[in-house]
Amino acid sequence: MQITMPCYRCEEEVDEQKGIWRDGIFYCEKCYGKETPVYIEGMGPDAPTTEDGLESALPYDMTLIPPEFLFCLSALLKEGADKYGEGNWKRLSYRTNINHAICHILTDLAGDDREEHLINATARLLFAWWLKKEEKTHDKSM
Ligand SMILES: [Zn+2]
Numbered sequence: 001m002q003i004t005m006p007c008y009r010c011e012e013e014v015d016e017q018k019g020i021w022r023d024g025i026f027y028c029e030k031c032y033g034k035e036t037p038v039y040i041e042g043m044g045p046d047a048p049t050t051e052d053g054l055e056s057a058l059p060y061d062m063t064l065i066p067p068e069f070l071f072c073l074s075a076l077l078k079e080g081a082d083k084y085g086e087g088n089w090k091r092l093s094y095r096t097n098i099n100h101a102i103c104h105i106l107t108d109l110a111g112d113d114r115e116e117h118l119i120n121a122t123a124r125l126l127f128a129w130w131l132k133k134e135e136k137t138h139d140k141s142m
Contacts, residue, residue, distance in 0.1 A: 009036045023090050025134075072119045073126075080123070089127045094135070097128035 004013040009031035020032040027033075042048075047056040080089070089097070101124035108117035 007031050009034060023087070069119075072116060073122055076116065076119050076123050090131070090134075092127065092131075094128050094131040097124045097131065100124040101128065 003016045005016045005019060005026045006012065007014055007019065007028035007030075008025045009027060012028055014026075014028040016026075018029060020027050020029065022032070042059040047058070049055070050057045081087075101121045104117040104121035104124065108121070
């Protein structure tokens, strides 16, 4: 009996024997190894126009995020990628990331400033958020 699976990237139904599993994600032979585009809502050709008609009406204002925070987060993510490999965290579970986030928050609350616990917690919440989103994307029963 042939079992088919949708390719994560192109969504084409492919014989499971002919596809490739990587980090819990199924790809067809054509798509394996290629970057998977992530479409950001409000940033495509369907983006609404401002009332004056001069430009796209963005639903975002990135200038509201303190730049120093993003630099701290980025430095931590680079440190992790150098130590464990880029994207290694995608192999961790949602639950373990939530646990690490809570532990970092409580350690900060206890007054331990030996490392950037709130930046670590943020990174762990980012990972948990991504893993939860991916799980929802691939769960066809929902
Ligand atoms: Zn494909």
